[in-house]
Amino acid sequence: MFRTALLRSARRATSQAARSSGAIARPVVPSSFITKSRFAPSAFQAARCYSAAAGLSKPEVEGRIVDLLKNFDKVSDPSKLSPTSHFSNDLGLDSLDTVEVVMAIEEEFSIEIPDKEADAIHSVDKAVEYILAQPDAH
């Protein structure tokens, strides 16, 4: 929990730094590296190797996906949102909306989902299952 909070604050600081440096057109990658290492305490770095999995828990992934859908304005009936809801049957999304949801999930967890797998994600639990199977999801 503490670790994810740290990660989040580091990420927020990074995006802010990237935004403010955008005017000078400095490359984003090195600046994000610098801010990240400045904000993360050394104990955290010692505890987790760079190659280690982020270690997402199922409830956390579910919560983040449901939150993401809550903010998606095309969901017809937010009360039907649950960790098992089906995108088209329960939430009234068409296939194009599903593509958008999958893209939003890609952004949320900073991974890339290949087209083939993306095609198979039709419900919240399918998405959760897929994210949990990805070692590099954040």
Place this chain on the structure above:
Amino acid sequence: MANPNPALRREVIAIYKELLNLGKAYPLGFDYFRPRLHKAFASNSSLTNEKDIRKGIERAEFVKKEIEAL
């Protein structure tokens, strides 16, 4: 859903994604762009003929170039 040609379907989804990504920087805002893009694709959802779908993809490519030129 009847899906006689998965390769073609994937192509359409790929161009949809590309256009969505381009639309994030659209001058009138992404909130203006997204429903219109969605409507444009949805209005062609009844196409079943491969030739017609190809034409649609070509049009999407054209729109993509127009947005890139903005």
